Amino acid sequence: MRKTADLVARGERLLTPNYAPAPVIFDRGEGAYLIDLEGKRYLDFTAGIAVCALGHAHPKLAEAIADQARQMLHISNLYFSAPEIELAERLTALSFADRVFFANSGAEANEAALKIARRYQQVVKGTTRHQFICAERSFHGRTWAAISATGQPKYHEGFGPLVPGFVHVPYNDAAAIEAAINEETCAVFLEPLQGEGGLIEPEPGYLKAVRDLCDAHGLLLIFDEIQTGLGRTGPLFAYEHEGVTPDIMTLAKGLGGGVPIGAMLCTDAVAEGFKPGVHASTFGGNPLACRAGVEVLKVLEAEAILDNVQRVGAYLKAALLKGVGQVPGVIGARGRGLLQGWVVEAGIDRAAVRREALSRGLLLTQAGADTLRLSPPLNIGVSHVDEALEILSAAITAVYEEANHVQA
Ligand SMILES: Cc1ncc(COP(=O)(O)O)c(C=O)c1O
Known part of the structure; x- marks a missing residue:
């Protein structure tokens, strides 16, 4: 005591x-x-x-982490590593995505998602689109952009001014999203089940209606699966419940089984928004974290x-x-x-x-x-x-x- x-x-x-x-x-x-x-x-x-x-x-995860620590912990993003490539290969094979950016936390994965979405709309598509439509009661993390995306005033208190370019509409209301869309809208950013907001499930047809709106208006659809991903709600990703795929998805939490890691997954088309030097993370793609991620995916399947x-x-x-x-x-x-x-x-x-x-x-x-x-x-x-x-x-x-x- x-x-x-x-x-x-x-x-x-x-x-x-x-x-x-x-x-x-x-x-x-x-x-x-x-x-x-x-x-x-x-x-x-x-x-x-x-x-x-x-x-x-878990003995297999503990052994993989120890083995990787004995072999090589960190090399920076100036070089590829086998665990990083293997984890990207597994994640893309298991999801809608073609490409992966590795970060160290959920909020950082969301930063990458928001940044690549704007770059895609502004650099690849040549528009001025920059606004994100987010949901009330959402939670996306604690960096400045992530709290700005978060639709809960208690996380904003004392941090103003927030990052501009985020609007919030009620969850489970596709008509409210439609009404919020204008020529400056870049993407819709949602959790496919709101975790921190109180375990709010999407109503049948909601995510599909949002997908259709995004397609009709040239918007990207971003799913924050930081809490719901890696099998937490049943399927590997919660979007599978609804049969609706996003253009960008973020993961963290369960991915490393306890070792800090975040990931932003996207299509080849969206990935064109990045080129060398526009975004980076010193630790992102770290061999230790990625080896843990590979082992988590292996054990999820094997067991x-x-x-x-x-x-x-x-x-x-x-x-x-x-x-x-x-x-x-x-x-x-x-x-x-x-x-x-x-x-x-x-x-x-x-x-x-x-x-x-x-x-x-x-x-x-x-x-x-x-x-x-x-x-x-x-x-x-x-x-x-x-x-x-x-x-x-x-x-x-x-x-x-x-x-x-x-x-x-
Ligand atoms: C849906 C969602 N997004 C983002 C985050 C932030 O993740 P992190 O705390 O790893 O930055 C969380 C954390 O609870 C979350 O539940």
């Missing part, structure tokens, strides 16, 4: 105060569990916020993990629906695959639920204004779902009873 308290106190003193970490120090992970310095085990339904697709300390997401995701959906109206304060269930959660009424203090769940050995996050989000490793079993929902139900009940002065 002393060691934990000491580390927490030092962390609170030394790190900039833009986070509010829980007073716990994790020491190691094993599959779906994290273990703290005192040896207490926690079922991890956060997975590093939808990052640790293979869980913690049939996408089938597991379908199966366990369906089980989770049924279990969440069963809890609606039964667990106090739970009024709905949202999401797909292993990115789902309970919607709770306004009186439920979600931060208190998370604290209570932590003390009972479960980690989870919240999303949007009303959602408790579950984003476990993609290779969990149904017994993990049972364990998580039992703890979560008890935690919500405890918080509800405390708030309503109910005698337990």
Whole structure:
């Protein structure tokens, strides 16, 4: 306990105060569990916020990373590397895309997407198109352009003026996009399921209608699959649910299984927007990160993990629906695959639920204004779902009873 308290106190003193970490120090992970310095085990339904697709300390991923570290960590983008090429080959074979730009995070991948879209419209097409139509309640990261694209005012506070050229319309409203299009519109930029916004699913036909509008008006369609990609919602990419392909897609989170990496994927036509020198990243395409990405894709296939997401995701959906109206304060269930959660009424203090769940050995996050989000490793079993929902139900009940002065 002393060691934990000491580390927490030092962390609170030394790190900039833009986070509010829980007073716990994790020491190691094993599959779906994290273990703290005192040896207490926690079922991890956060997975590093939808990052640790293979869980913690997957032996194949650990070995690939160690092997690459022994061989070569970094060479810069002045040279190709085999892991970078292999990862690009796999990603393009598995998606609509022909080409890949590697970055180090989601926000950076989005920066690349926005930059290549403007270059395509302005340099390749010779227009002045520069405006992006984005969605309200979207989340695209924390760089300046990414917060400007993000449709949630709380992420803008104190950062003005924002980058110009972004307009926001309600999600799931193709008519609003149509009304916002003008001669200066460059692209439509959407998440194919809004993660941070509260697990908001696209209504049937919405993404197809947006694709048709983009085609009719000469706009690019950009999908941010940073949270939904790599099998998180079932198929490898969430756009597959709708059978609608974008011109540009961004990935990060699950791609490296925990090693930082981002990627911007696009068609050959869009890639003409870049030429040597116009965009770059020192670490982008780093052999270590790309080797991790290759291994994640190999393990997803070898261990049939996408089938597991379908199966366990369906089980989770049924279990969440069963809890609606039964667990106090739970009024709905949202999401797909292993990115789902309970919607709770306004009186439920979600931060208190998370604290209570932590003390009972479960980690989870919240999303949007009303959602408790579950984003476990993609290779969990149904017994993990049972364990998580039992703890979560008890935690919500405890918080509800405390708030309503109910005698337990
Ligand atoms: C949809 C989406 N886009 C972008 C980001 C930003 O990614 P990063 O934090 O790696 O910059 C996130 C992170 O939560 C996200 O969910």
